[in-house]
Amino acid sequence: MRVMQIAYLWLYCCVCVCECECVCVCVVCSIFFVDAHNNASEMAAGTLYRAAQLSRLTFLGTSAGCPTKQRNVTSHVLTFSNGRQWMLDCGEATQHQMLHCPEVKGSRLDAILITHLHADHVLGLPGLLATLSMAGGRSESQPLKVIGPTGLRRLIETILELTFSYLTFPIDYHELDPLETHELGPMFGPDTPELAAYPIKHAVPCLGYVITESPPTPKIDAARAKALGVSGPLLGTLRREGSVTIEGQLVHLEDVCHAALPPRKVVLLGDTSDASSLHAAGQGCHTVVHEATLASGMEDQAVANGHSTTNMAVDTALALGASRLILTHISPRYAVASPEETTPAKSTDLVLLDEARNAATARSSALE
Ligand SMILES: [Zn+2]
Ligand SMILES: [Zn+2]
CATH class of the missing domain: 3.60.15.10 (Ribonuclease Z/Hydroxyacylglutathione hydrolase-like)
Known part of the structure; x- marks a missing residue:
């Protein structure tokens, strides 16, 4: 479900009822757009990102x-x-x-x-x-x-x-x-x-x-790019043109980008x-x-x-x-209800x- x-x-x-099913009473009238709990570790590690x-x-x-x-x-x-x-x-x-x-x-x-x-x-x-x-x-x-x-x-x-x-x-x-x-x-x-x-x-x-x-905006994973042979000026070419050819192999920008x-x-x-x-x-x-x-x-x-x-x-x-x-x-x-009266x-x-x-x-x- x-x-x-x-x-x-x-x-x-x-x-409000948050995703962990606890009921909390807040003293401000704002809500925040936070990422789902299960993405927190990936966000911290920088492997996922969004425009936020x-x-x-x-x-x-x-x-x-x-x-x-x-x-x-x-x-x-x-x-x-x-x-x-x-x-x-x-x-x-x-x-x-x-x-x-x-x-x-x-x-x-x-x-x-x-x-x-x-x-x-x-x-x-x-x-x-x-x-x-x-x-x-x-x-x-x-x-x-x-x-x-x-x-x-x-x-x-x-x-x-x-x-x-x-x-x-x-x-x-x-x-x-x-x-x-x-x-x-x-x-x-x-x-x-x-x-x-x-x-x-x-x-x-x-x-x-x-x-x-x-x-x-696509964000390049430098380690992945290097593993595919894309480094130095080739990174700029890849960013500008969307693909580069390395030793006969076509490398696309999405091949070297973090998951978005x-x-x-x-x-x-x-x-x-x-x-x-x-x-x-x-x-x-x-x-x-x-x-x-x-x-x-x-x-x-x-x-x-x-x-x-x-x-x-x-x-x-x-x-x-x-x-x-x-x-x-x-x-x-x-x-x-007042904040004290939550029943x-x-x-x-x-x-x-x-x-x-x-x-x-x-x-x-x-x-x-
Ligand atoms: Zn109205
Ligand atoms: Zn109306």
């Missing part, structure tokens, strides 16, 4: 529709290994949440991705842009990519205009038809993460995003009752962030409003072959986590 971790996050606290671009995912808001005292509305930030950051959704007061998360910095933001134009996903954006402008950390030569469904630009520009807000840096808008698939490729030039957007079912047009690390792990993917979904449009593109993803607005058993109500239950989120994660599912966008009706009887939102775990176990067993 394959192991799927299920993390269920709320502001500054998460309960996906580094951290920070949750700034996990509430559905409106904020609660413990949860703000939707926003999360993906940090890459070079420190650059992409934000997904920007509900009202997201910039307030950033004040509590020193690892999230406006000056590091390269892109803001919006899934749909519901207020709880986008109304924090004009204020954040105005603050970034006043902070002065960005220059004319540092445009911010703002990516989202058609209408996003008009919304932002109208609010900025009517509030007499003027930005000191340019915005590079990428408005996407939310009924179409968009394979946008590397967003910041060669060897940068690739982005694709897919139409997913919700009460209004909505996008789900698949972000893929760029393929790692495949690029990892993360699937970041907006509100949805059906994200099957990206099952193929997101197949084998490292992490999927999926809404779980309602508890299982409330599927009819959830689907009628374009939302999902915990069981529906688990079904999507299994269809994607995901290694980790993060549940978010939790209805305010579910009370939040399901004391909080209703931990019941959702148990539901998801049980559903994942039952469905995985059925697939065996």
Whole structure:
């Protein structure tokens, strides 16, 4: 049975099940993209490597529709290994949440991705842009990519205009038809993460995003190259041309390279009752962030409003072959547990986590 971790996050606290099946309580609202345990020794020995671009995912808001005292509305930030950051959704007061998360910095933001134009996903954006402008950390030569469904630009520009807000840096808008698939490729030039957007079912047009690390640069194993007779200037030729001939034998670059792990993917979904449009593109993803607005058993109500239950989120994660599912966008009706109250009887939102775990176990067993 394959192991799927299920993390269920709320502001500054998460309960997660790691691969060794222990339950841990964390005091930060971030998860990290670490390599599977069974690769640790190879990584340490340098025989495996990857581009290591996906580094951290920070949750700034996990509430559905409106904020609660413990949860703000939707926003999360993906940090890459070079420190650059992409934000997904920007509900009202997201910039307030950033004040509590020193690892999230406006000056590091390269892109803001919006899934749909519901207020709880986008109304924090004009204020954040105005603050970034006043902070002065960005220059004319540092445009911010703002990516989202058609209408996003008009919304932002109208609010900025009517509030007499003027930005000191340019915005590079990428408005996407939310009924179409968009394979946008590397967003910041060669060897940068690739982005694709897919139409997913919700009460209004909505996008789900698949972000893929760029393929790692081939790394030559000097010992293996030497054993095949490739050394000195021939190494440069091999790197440039992809192959060299040594004493009549053709040696390819891949013959002398360390094994490379495949690029990892993360699937970041907006509100949805059906994200099957990206099952193929997101197949084998490292992490999927999926809404779980309602508890299982409330599927009819959830689907009628374009939302999902915990069981529906688990079904999507299994269809994607995901290694980790993060549940978010939790209805305010579910009370939040404090870090001290980790028994399901004391909080209703931990019941959702148990539901998801049980559903994942039952469905995985059925697939065996
Ligand atoms: Zn929402
Ligand atoms: Zn919505």
